[in-house]
Amino acid sequence: MNVQCSRKVFAPKGGGAELQIMICAPSVESALKVALDSIPQGFNVIAGRLFLDELTAVPPIGAPFDAISVVRERPLGDHPVSLWIWTSAPSLASGLLVWSANLVSDKEDVYDQTYEILRNYQQFLTSQGLNISDNCIRTWFFVDDIDHKYADFVRARREFFDTVGLRCDTHYIASTGIFGVPGNRPATGGDVMLDAFALRDPEKCAIRYLNAYSHLSPTSLYGVTFERGTVVEYDDRNHIFISGTASIDSHGKVVHAANVGKQCDRMMENVSVLLSEADATMKDVQMAIVYLRNSEDLDIVQQRLSYILRNIPHTYLLAPVCRPEWLVEIECMAVTSL
Numbered sequence: 539m540n541v542q543c544s545r546k547v548f549a550p551k552g553g554g555a556e557l558q559i560m561i562c563a564p565s566v567e568s569a570l571k572v573a574l575d576s577i578p579q580g581f582n583v584i585a586g587r588l589f590l591d592e593l594t595a596v597p598p599i600g601a602p603f604d605a606i607s608v609v610r611e612r613p614l615g616d617h618p619v620s621l622w623i624w625t626s627a628p629s630l631a632s633g634l635l636v637w638s639a640n641l642v643s644d645k646e647d648v649y650d651q652t653y654e655i656l657r658n659y660q661q662f663l664t665s666q667g668l669n670i671s672d673n674c675i676r677t678w679f680f681v682d683d684i685d686h687k688y689a690d691f692v693r694a695r696r697e698f699f700d701t702v703g704l705r706c707d708t709h710y711i712a713s714t715g716i717f718g719v720p721g722n723r724p725a726t727g728g729d730v731m732l733d734a735f736a737l738r739d740p741e742k743c744a745i746r747y748l749n750a751y752s753h754l755s756p757t758s759l760y761g762v763t764f765e766r767g768t769v770v771e772y773d774d775r776n777h778i779f780i781s782g783t784a785s786i787d788s789h790g791k792v793v794h795a796a797n798v799g800k801q802c803d804r805m806m807e808n809v810s811v812l813l814s815e816a817d818a819t820m821k822d823v824q825m826a827i828v829y830l831r832n833s834e835d836l837d838i839v840q841q842r843l844s845y846i847l848r849n850i851p852h853t854y855l856l857a858p859v860c861r862p863e864w865l866v867e868i869e870c871m872a873v874t875s876l
Contacts, residue, residue: 540564541572542617544851546824548873550774554629556873557581558825560851561621562613566590566597569621573603581625585637587733588721589613589620589855596721607639607733608721609680611829612856614836620853622825631772634743636673636736638662642720644727648687651730652679652694660702663736670711671702673736675745675768676779677711680718680731681860687729688715688860696763706758709747713764714782714869716829717857735779737770744771748780750811755790767812771876778816778872782829783808784864798835798865802842805868818872826852826870831859839866 542562549555559576563569566588577583586606590596596608606623613620626632641659643651660670681691692715704710720731737743748767749756757764770777785793785801786808794800813819826847830839833856840854850870859867 541568543572543576545576546849546851548775548824550875552774554627554632554774556624556626556632556824558851559623559625560825560853562615562617562853563619563621564617566594566619569619570599570603573621573623577602577623577625581627582632584624584626584632584635585639585735586621586623587639589853590721591618594618605637605639609731610719610721611717614830614833614854614856620855622827622851622853624825629774630742631775631777634738634772636666636668636738638736639733640720640722641732642724642728643730644724646726648681648690648729649694651727652691653698655730655732656695656698659732659734666738668736668738669702671704671708672740674711674734675737675770676735677713678733679713679715680720681715682717682719682729684717684858684860685862691715691730692762696761699763704763706756710757710763710765712766712768712779712781715762715764715860716782716867742772745769748812748815750808750815751788753788753808753811754786755788760790767816769816774876776816776818776874776876778813778818778822778874780809780812780870780872782859782867782869783812784859784867792861792863795863799838799842801864801866802839805866806843806846809868809870813872816872816874818874820846820850822872822874823850823870824873826850826868828852828854829857829859829867830854831865835865
């Protein structure tokens with residue numbers, strides 16, 4: 539069975555270790571088996587996402603992976619399936635995280651889908667005594683036909699956020715907005731899918747936002763509504779969520795249009811500056827996902843990133859970024875000890 543599996547462990551002195559797993563496999567079943575065999579006894583699955591090509595069927599997925607996200611973003615390389623799994627031994631951090639996945643709407647219009655998804659997510663959080671503005675710390679929005687539908691998605695998110703007090707003078711949420719199709723798309727709708735993390739009790743931790751204004755603009759400068767990164771400080775560690783990051787400058791402009799290699803360089807420079815604001819480096823990164831607009835750029839992107847990501851579980855996906863000029867984007871998560 540030709541399966542590639544990469545793992546990285548964060549093991550603080552006081553216990554509560556975390557394990558990030560990234561698998562590339564010929565089938566969903568083989569990926570899930572390797573993941574299950576990789577999880578140490580006493581560890582629980584915090585979150586996960588299954589990345590599939592257009593043709594691979596989604597089989598029934600049982601525990602402990604029944605809550606993972608399933609999205610159609612074609613893995614680039616030798617296998618049609620990639621799987622990301624985040625597991626942890628018991629800790630304050632793992633106990634506070636609330637994972638939600640595969641949130642879709644059967645509305646026909648992208649604006650209406652986005653608004654309904656966010657309204658339903660808010661209702662779910664409210665049922666748990668939580669809310670989006672105070673408790674949600676990370677989102678992923680997958681948008682089909684992103685070149686044509688992104689504007690309506692952006693407008694709906696901005697207008698919903700305004701109703702719950704998420705504005706440029708308060709704060710937004712770390713996020714990735716990227717092409718993707720739900721693994722189990724409803725008969726109607728399904729142009730937008732949401733995955734998200736919330737915190738059960740933010741008073742037990744501290745939250746701050748990353749800006750890197752020397753290199754990146756506020757997202758509101760060009761009409762979108764997310765944070766570049768978020769740091770969640772617990773009792774013994776920081777979780778650092780870096781949003782989808784591309785080759786952009788402090789004026790919100792695309793840097794190195796039409797040159798994917800140079801875009802990789804600027805993209806990683808931006809990520810490094812964001813991490814430095816959190817007192818972290820690439821050595822602290824536990825997982826990464828790289829999105830490419832064009833599959834033929836894979837060799838160049840791998841040449842630029844393979845050394846940087848050599849010790850980090852990661853995968854490359856065919857998933858156009860929200861601006862046609864952006865050829866590559868990366869997101870990552872880091873953890874540091876306190």
